[in-house]
Amino acid sequence: MTRVAEKVPRPVSPAEHAVVSLRRALGDSRRTVFRLLGQLARRAWQAAKPVTDVVGPVGWLTLAASVAAFLISGLSGWAEFTYLATTLLAALLVAVVFIFGRATYAVDVALNPHRVVAGERALGQMTVANSGEKSLLPVRMELSVGTGVAEFVIPGLAPAVRHEELFAVPTHHRAVIVAGPAVSVRGDQLGLLRRTVRWTDPVELFVHPVTTRLQSSAAGLVRDLEGEITRKITNNDISFHALRAYVPGDALRNVHWRTSARTGQLMVRQFEETRRSQLTIVHTSETAHYASDEEFELGVSATASLALQVIRDGTRVSVVTEDRLLTTKTAVALLDDSCRIAPVTDLYPTLRDFARDATRRLPVPSVVMIVAGSLLELREFRAVQTLFGPETKTLAFRMELGSTPRLTSVSGLTVITLGQLTDLPALLRRVNG
Known part of the structure; x- marks a missing residue:
């Protein structure tokens, strides 16, 4: 028989051990740095989000076109692209003026009624009031109604003045239609920048399905079964079936004492289960x-x-x-x-x-x-x-x-x-x- 020699592991030198420890430390440091950079990036994005949310799709397109024009101007030396980039940036700067301002609105959205049958008419009313002490400039209000958006131009309001807008809600099909939230929109006419403020919570309108009156005959299917005796035997019900010998665990309230005294053996009642509708x-x-x-x-x-x-x-x-x-x-x-x-x-x-x-x-x-x-x-x-x-x-x-x-x-x-x-x-x- 051939004996296989056991392989003895080579001892690790102190230098090799130091190299392995250094690699592990570098790997842990790299992961720590990446984790910190990720956290910083998320915090920076959260801090910049209020600013970036103001820029609309047209605004981002304008900013991208301006950067591209500056690059082309720098590479080719064409002054025309410099003028184009400057004009686009100026438009963005001018649009900033339109998003500033503080409003003190009290907005209420009401539906009348809250429940309708498909095809019936439903109306809504949005009431906007100036709850502050200073007059407010005209503003555009947007109200989501189902899958659409209704736009209203609210005129300038003096303190404590109210303005009402009526709107119709489409109820052609069964659905739960959500009206709201109502938001005020500030921005330039080109849509470069857009700042919105939410004023109300959504309100639900239930559009019920069309139904037909069945009178009481339809429920006769169930009512005729009320109290109907079935063939299933149970220990608790109202329809007596027979007596049987007592089994440990049976409720004493079901013991028939008169029969038990006559036969000398405990006897309990059994019942036929009655169907409950x-x-x-x-x-x-x-x-x-x-x-x-x-x-x-x-x-x-x-x-x-x-x-x-x-x-x-x-x-x-x-x-x-x-x-x-x-x-x-x-x-x-x-x-x-x-x-x-x-x-x-x-x-x-x-x-x-x-x-x-x-x-x-x-x-x-x-x-x-x-x-x-x-x-x-x-x-x-x-x-x-x-x-x-x-x-x-x-x-x-x-x-x-x-x-x-x-x-x-x-x-x-x-x-x-x-x-x-x-x-x-x-x-x-x-x-x-």
């Missing part, structure tokens, strides 16, 4: 399930109409979408939250995955309503149906814009095809009938 609406916002934006809005209107009537009838309801659980404590809270329902893309592989994840922590429902578009296949509806027990009634609402309203039943699943919102009350009456 709970409605769950599974609303998919997946864009792949809808043929158009109008069809998507029809689905939101149908969901809001169903949930609204159930809340009015005092029945518990849960409404889930891919990205939120809607608030259903009051009708107003439900409608406000329905304004925030937005299309999503590929959040879940299938509708069943979404429904299983969204309803996992919700109370066991007695009725489940599934709302989707015309592009969702029937087997997807049936896959969701399998998530709930056989005692749960399942209805599928299929939005198909402009189609003939119809009602079909497939393997215990009721499929309601809705072509327009006004067809919903009649279809629900047929389901209840």
Whole structure:
């Protein structure tokens, strides 16, 4: 057998050890210097930010053109570029005069009303008052309204003088429209420099979806199940089923003492569980399930109409979408939250995955309503149906814009095809009938 000699490490000399220590010290020093330079750069940027924020896009372009003109003039000796650079810099210097000044405004933005139905008229009012002791020069105010910006020219105001501006808010589509903040703008006419001051916080306008009144017949789906006896046996309920022998851990309040005395063995009561009404609406916002934006809005209107009537009838309801659980404590809270329902893309592989994840922590429902578009296949509806027990009634609402309203039943699943919102009350009456 051949013996392999062990390799003995060579001892490190004091000189080599000193070199290694020096390299480490230099590396640590380099990292420390870079970290300090980074901190200084960030602080310098924060200090310069109030100044750089004043320069607008046109101002940066003018400054860059001026520097380029000076470089060309210095390299080529052309006096024309010197004049051009000087003129551009002079324009920037003159613009500085327009951004100075202190204002003492009191600004208020009010919407009337704060909640409307899509298509209804909504107005806003911006009130600007001089809260100081000196007169103020005219100023330009900008107010963001949704995706647009409204501009107002506020005249010069004497102390304690108010000025009002009215504006219309577009409410053609369901949405949460944010009005504000209102900012005053100081700057030159060319837009080289621009200084803004914020005066108000944003104000929300809720544009509710169009809904239809379902009367009380729609909630009959749930009300008819109130107190209905199921086949599930439980130890606590009101519908007596049978007696059984006592098992350690059973509540003594369920012991039937008369039978126990007669048989000589402790006997406890068993009950049949009664169903308590709970409605769950599974609303998919997946864009792949809808043929158009109008069809998507029809689905939101149908969901809001169903949930609204159930809340009015005092029945518990849960409404889930891919990205939120809607608030259903009051009708107003439900409608406000329905304004925030937005299309999503590929959040879940299938509708069943979404429904299983969204309803996992919700109370066991007695009725489940599934709302989707015309592009969702029937087997997807049936896959969701399998998530709930056989005692749960399942209805599928299929939005198909402009189609003939119809009602079909497939393997215990009721499929309601809705072509327009006004067809919903009649279809629900047929389901209840």
